[in-house]
Amino acid sequence: MISFASDYIAGAHPQVLKRLVETNLEPLPGYGEDPYCAAAKEKIRAACGCPQAQVELLTGGTQTNQIVISTLLRDHEGVVAAKTGHVSTHEAGAVEHAGHKVLELPQTGGKLRADTLREYIESFYGDENHEHMVFPGMVYISHPTEFGTLYTKAELEELAKVCRSCSMPLYLDGARLGYGLMSGESDLTLEDIARLCDVFYIGGTKVGALCGEAVVFTRNNRPAHFVNAIKKRGALLAKGRLLGVQFDALFTDGLYFELSRHAMEMARELKALFHEKGVKFYLESPTNQQFVILSSDRIEELKQNVTFSFWEKYDARHTVIRFCTSWSTTPEDLAYLRSVL
């Protein structure tokens, strides 16, 4: 069945898979010590315009968030995030499992505003009892956010300024980073992100890879013995080549950006299609996730023909559902959706 259920419905981009096939029988060292990992890291540094960056390859998003956050936080600290942040809601408490609190702040369209953060910090340090509280130790944002929205360059600069002013690392979860960068409605480049964030990750799982996220530490701030930290958290792949070969392919000849651009074209057509059909938007995002409101009857009917995902109840008779495009969405998928909507 045609599916818009998520941006991870297909395997890897064919060019990525091709490279896995081509390199399959080469004998290589394990644990990320192979030349493909090295090449991938070098290409990512170049794409970020950040030659001194330290790049590490991990397998999935929750894993990446858990490892980055738990190794960067100090004992007395928690991570600040929007209440709707992925780490706050849909990671089964992975950060708390690692011993740290997620300090949840109000959000605006899925985003954490710099003034919300600033007021919270001031209030925290103004509280005479704060030594008995969890200290804000780093800031987590997702870009695109869980609602598909995007920070502007000005917003990210403002957030980074607040973070720097109190020596908190700013961490950007880029599970869908490619789709954000290629959105057309974003004024942020990958170089901007590398310049403004202390650490971020470039999502592979949702953007062309079978699995894999590339963490970029931009300030020579990778925790010491990071390989050991990954290993003790059960996240070190014996065949690190699986990640190295994929990211090497994604960052060769701009494939990562090209496939992201395709997904965004499909997203724009999807939006146009919803407008054309008079479907009501819950949230008309500038990226690859579109949230629309349909009646329960309509949803039941549509389910017979295409796959999408439940988001939340809207009212007694309506539900918010999410449609995703991705690198694997085709014009034919959209034509089919038009025919059944």
Add this chain to the structure above:
Amino acid sequence: MISFASDYIAGAHPQVLKRLVETNLEPLPGYGEDPYCAAAKEKIRAACGCPQAQVELLTGGTQTNQIVISTLLRDHEGVVAAKTGHVSTHEAGAVEHAGHKVLELPQTGGKLRADTLREYIESFYGDENHEHMVFPGMVYISHPTEFGTLYTKAELEELAKVCRSCSMPLYLDGARLGYGLMSGESDLTLEDIARLCDVFYIGGTKVGALCGEAVVFTRNNRPAHFVNAIKKRGALLAKGRLLGVQFDALFTDGLYFELSRHAMEMARELKALFHEKGVKFYLESPTNQQFVILSSDRIEELKQNVTFSFWEKYDARHTVIRFCTSWSTTPEDLAYLRSVL
């Protein structure tokens, strides 16, 4: 360069990779809910002769050990293991990171003997202060062990008996299980293992897959909400298909056993070659890892031509090194080794 460095030097067995390619663009649900995962689990249950088994697919060995052990142990318990067990030594403290002690017992050729275990248990409960100590809560063994040795059926039955007598689950780490089963010197079948162990895993990473381990709970003893446990430990793959397709391929038409058998043939030839060349064995194992002793000079020379791995210092002038065969070892590899040894 020709490599005997480990049993994870190559990618996936070609037949496994072929299935990844063939299924690549099918839209599938995430998180292990796809039909390939279901098929793989069904085939594994059949191969184990254990229709009621609960099978879960994870990504790597340390991850699997950490998740299985930390979800099966209760608050007051630790895991008993041989001092040379993988969880005791080479997993960067992953079990302790999850909050539990590894209770290390003496080993015999890498194996935990039933009487060693029995004496320890008796001594533990005979100690009037044991309520202030870590309770033995489960037993970890690896098969093949870290030295490539194998439990006999009688030994495993004896261990299982001690475990049952004090209600401790017996957990078998089968990172190299295929090589053990096909060793020719083993009287244990996969059915025996499923019958005697409460939980075990069938290693994929070292036996034909890019990554992946299949955990088998044999007593309807999978921890509740296991998907949540995997997620909160950062180990849930969005594209669970990556594991499902691979294990489905490995357990179709006996591929897992066939490629293991090939690795064992290569191992026997490797042993013969060492004998022929008068190389001294440190440990002549019945499986795919062979440990030999060479002088430092000889090692330096050999390094120019083939890759192998450091094991431990033997004396001032000699070192123990390890050679592995695997599904990817070829007769040509061995011929080359003969020519340079």
Add this chain to the structure above:
Amino acid sequence: MISFASDYIAGAHPQVLKRLVETNLEPLPGYGEDPYCAAAKEKIRAACGCPQAQVELLTGGTQTNQIVISTLLRDHEGVVAAKTGHVSTHEAGAVEHAGHKVLELPQTGGKLRADTLREYIESFYGDENHEHMVFPGMVYISHPTEFGTLYTKAELEELAKVCRSCSMPLYLDGARLGYGLMSGESDLTLEDIARLCDVFYIGGTKVGALCGEAVVFTRNNRPAHFVNAIKKRGALLAKGRLLGVQFDALFTDGLYFELSRHAMEMARELKALFHEKGVKFYLESPTNQQFVILSSDRIEELKQNVTFSFWEKYDARHTVIRFCTSWSTTPEDLAYLRSVL
């Protein structure tokens, strides 16, 4: 200087201290195995009208919350609490340090309303992605709350009903329980609390003891090997007598209730004094904590003569401060306060 800074400014009630002196040189077994612990537990069971209750003595409030919550929750669960709950704010992230999320809900006057809880639970299980979220596993309330407010019997019954309906233990933090029970504005008895809660603690540190909290498990639900759980969390006193003797004294001849009643009389006089002096209330609580608003100038002046505690900024020129009475407050203290206010 006269102090209203907290309800733990003095040592132990003289009768409690007297018993520590009288029993000081008796040789006793350690770790809570002494007859005073046994007697204290028996008297507490009687006071609760709950002969089958399991009573455990711990040292402090945060410790008690951390141990009770982390031993009762299962792997996939977090604890639900009001956003202003002590575990949510002023325990330095002790629950998260133990690996579990505090699921923070909106509060009403410091209390968690049954309908707020019910809506949250319904919304949680109505979310199709809830297997990737932290499950609500128990409910934490404080009584009196952090604002000195009290649950009515009807409110507690309603909360207990919601908890029972989804098999979540209801846990009541009674750090100041005596003051709540003797408030005069409460219709809840200790028996009611034992009947409605699955577990609660009777605070000693703030109510007459040097240290100590008595945890009451009312449903035969004390976690297995609880002594081991206490020990491994660093909370087992070698000289358990320190807790046993104190709670034995507090629950002999109703001392706990009598000294609480005294504190509440002092609280009523304190409130009357504030009214008399025209001091503006921030929150006129029915218990021993009173929150008033004073100008910064007035606060500076008052600080020269009495001690109280900062609560929060009210506006640019005013601050909320807290005055506590306790078993150690005397009429002379109040007379002095009258003279300087």
Add this chain to the structure above:
Amino acid sequence: MISFASDYIAGAHPQVLKRLVETNLEPLPGYGEDPYCAAAKEKIRAACGCPQAQVELLTGGTQTNQIVISTLLRDHEGVVAAKTGHVSTHEAGAVEHAGHKVLELPQTGGKLRADTLREYIESFYGDENHEHMVFPGMVYISHPTEFGTLYTKAELEELAKVCRSCSMPLYLDGARLGYGLMSGESDLTLEDIARLCDVFYIGGTKVGALCGEAVVFTRNNRPAHFVNAIKKRGALLAKGRLLGVQFDALFTDGLYFELSRHAMEMARELKALFHEKGVKFYLESPTNQQFVILSSDRIEELKQNVTFSFWEKYDARHTVIRFCTSWSTTPEDLAYLRSVL
């Protein structure tokens, strides 16, 4: 009944208790901010001859070990200890519960030898796979040890040298430190210990206090935000005065040393008594714990009259039992023992 069961059978030394009574009604700030804590810390610094030391007061030994070790270790590190160390055996896995491995080394009379440590360190860093192992991050020793034995000054200097050479803090568990210092067979002073160790604690619970251990950080190496670390581990007493007043009393006019000297006199008489009666020693320690071997019959008989503690089975018909003296042991206790032995 007369008891030699442990060194924590009585409450506090009468002089300590007297000070608790005298200061009981003084209103004081909480959480260790009171003047008695300040005075105690100052006196301890003076006794250690270490004016720059940072002193922190905690409640019990396991708690202290857990907090000191878990806040000083880094993510990739474990603590090295003798296999018989208290942290290795009788703390219910408190260090592992905090996420770190206890790296157990062989012991000699309960002591960790410098050469054992050195060989282990060399072997660790000589292992090419050590990045996948738990790094030795600090060294734990107890003095007196669990067997009542003592390090000589030369031995401690040698250990400290190995630790310094690889930048590992040396941590000394002084649960019974007073008894070691006053043993008469020790050439180590408190100043020596402060000079050689990076952190150690002076035990109060077993040496005159109701509870309490004083941690001394000697190198300006107290972890940042240590109060927060204590709080989040559930170990911060609201009434910190309980510890402050006791340690202030213990370090006023040399009380700590005087009562320790008394315990050691009693220990010498106890040893003489065993010799006189022909009782066989398992371990004739230079401190306050004496381990003797008695037949099961004799033990049953003796149990009717005095209390002592089980240590371990010796053979089928004999058991090792432990007798402790302490500050509370009297000549009358010994006379009674003579009459029944």
